[in-house]
Amino acid sequence: MPSTPAVYEIVAREDFSDATFLLEIRHPRMARAARPGQFVIVMEHPEGERIPLTLADFDPGRGTITLVIQAVGKTTREMQQNCRVGGALHALVGPMGMPSVIGGAKKVACVGGGLGVAPMFPQARACKQAGAYVVGIVGFRSRSLVFWEDKFRSACDELIVCTNDGSAGMKGFVTDGVRVALERHPDLGELIAIGPPVMMKACAEATRARKVKTMVSVNPIMVDGTGMCGGCRVKVGDKVKFACVDGPDFDGHQVDFDDLMARLARFAAQEKSALERWSASCRMSQPPAEEPLELPDPFEEVRGG
């Protein structure tokens, strides 16, 4: 059995846009253990915070795991600035959470939006391997931000790309893509949605009337990721569940998304001040960096999911 590495070396990096980037990290043991739907917790440096990120890929052959990160807060922007090939993360623990239950339905729609686009890939691949007909639905703001299209096509029997401006695929949000898929496939057995809570909520609403099983991957704030702090508690039906050990996948028709969204704003003030302070210190030390014109949706915050 491969051993746990002493350092978590970054072996590849790819930038998909000015906010979204990919890190491939060597961890042979985790690459072997990981399953779709699981997440990791990362610390970039010893003074950093622990942030959960859903696995975007894992390759036992290469002995690596892949994370796709959106730089929206202080920690993720710092990672965008500091994480280079040959460098290393301070801490990387996982895989965490219950693996997704794959293989129940013959026809599955896999929906990824915002931060959930990349983590949808392992789900789609696993569904296809389990013999399901897979309809992939992924959303981006515009054509220039589209990534992994080939990868998704390889894992899906059908791929619906949605862009906000219509510059690639169909114009609209992923929820528009979901409506198309539901019309095309009345026999859809399951829908898996990963992305910002507003998006997952809309997906769950779209399937509720037709009673299509809908699993969502929630992304609350966490510290340890092992069931110890309870920060990630979510309301699912009339029960309170911890996303880190009871999830992160839950029945989308049962999740209280409004509660989830309110709880994601727990540290909004501290997060804003940390980002402002950090941005100011960066401006002092270097020529002004070009800010992205359009800021990502705040609920795309990089907390996994």
Added chain:
Amino acid sequence: MASAAKKKTIRTIPQARTPMPERDAKQRARSFQEVACGYSVEHALREAERCLLCPEPLCVDGCPVGIDIPEFIRRIGAKDFRGAYDTIAATNLLPAICGRVCPQENQCEGVCTVGETLEPVAIGRLERWVGDRALAEGWSSAPYIEPNGFRIGIVGSGPAGMACAADMAKAGCEVTVYEAFHEPGGVLKYGIPDFRLPNSVIDAEIENLRKLGVKFECNTLVGRLFTLEQMLDEMGYHAVFVGTGAGYPSMMGIPGESLNGVLSANELLTRCNLMRARDFPRFDTPLPAGKRVAVIGSGNTAMDALRVSLRLGAEKVHCIYRRSRAESPARAEELHHAEEEGIEFHWLTNPLEILGDAEAGKAGKVRGMRCIRMALGAPDASGRPRPVPVAGSEFEFAADLVVYAIGTNANPIIGQTSKLGLDKRGYIAADDALATSMAGVFAGGDIVTGAATVIEAMGAGRKAARSMQAYLGLGGAAPGGEKLFGIDPSEHNFTRLRAA
């Protein structure tokens, strides 16, 4: 040496217990520096004088790990400080920690003979003094260890895992301790605050374990990265100890619990202690800010949450407990320190609802709690008087942060990922020898008993180590030598079979 000691009686010993030098309550309530400063040599010698060196000492029976208390105190009195350390270290490798966090009043000091007439000997303070001196002098009790070829895996680096690791390493095993967090220490690190147990003390004790040859692997979530079965079948461990703690915090199930101003003591303490959120923004982890903090519960975790809140700058910190002070499960010294520092205690009070702020822009915030007064009724299953609500005594209480410290449930990860037998409440089922339903797997500490104390967890770790040694046939033949039934005992499938 013993003959040279003059005969002491209850009349000849110093009558008053030597006070512990402490930081001033007002000044310390805003600082994370340690409250109890520790004895000086003079203090220790004077307090050692107070021990009657009973020939049949009750204190040793009162100690969960059976430290030879009169002997270590006698050696302090004889100024053989290194000898005192060696005496303690024979049964407890972590005196600097235990001297600080044990509930001595219920253990050794609770049964001290001197305590029948006067205040008991300050055994805990003396133990801490010896432990601190050992750390300062760099003493460690690393004996010559004859490697025996057995490999032991330990899941969790808290007190149970540390104690088990120490004993197995001393027995000659190759020990690896796995920890899910990025630093070892478990609850000692994330839970107990610096003003009660400084991180430097924990790190020094962990360094001592490393000197014994114990390896620590952090960032490793056993069950998910690899399973217990894989440890035994693929990774070559001959036996495994599970000490993953209770963890999973309990909530009350009352309305308003998902409001943003409500969190578990575990979360507050982990953010503050391990993640150093108290030094935000120098450290990135944020903390919820509370001006009027209410902590529900009155155990040691509640005391830590109360006193941490004060130090984080809260104006008022309240303890809400449904029973009275007499039933408070906290260590006497912690309760006393919390009172000195200005925590307000609301005994016989139970929350019914957490009230949110309906004002625009404050959605999700807490404005207070609706509580009810309680009265003590007949004893319940725990033997303590059952608190019963007083009809019509409901009242509102202002607070902007509510911290739950009402206990924990079993951590579910090992149960989810192995075939290990669990009890009805989800804790690991273990027999008297702490063996589990899987041959070669032992368990102890909170994950078996439910939430208890650091020293009880250490006691369980040591007990499991004894069982493991018996299971591996240690103390007798080393593997590679004698063959039993023609099979090399180093083949772990055989050793597992032997216990089955």
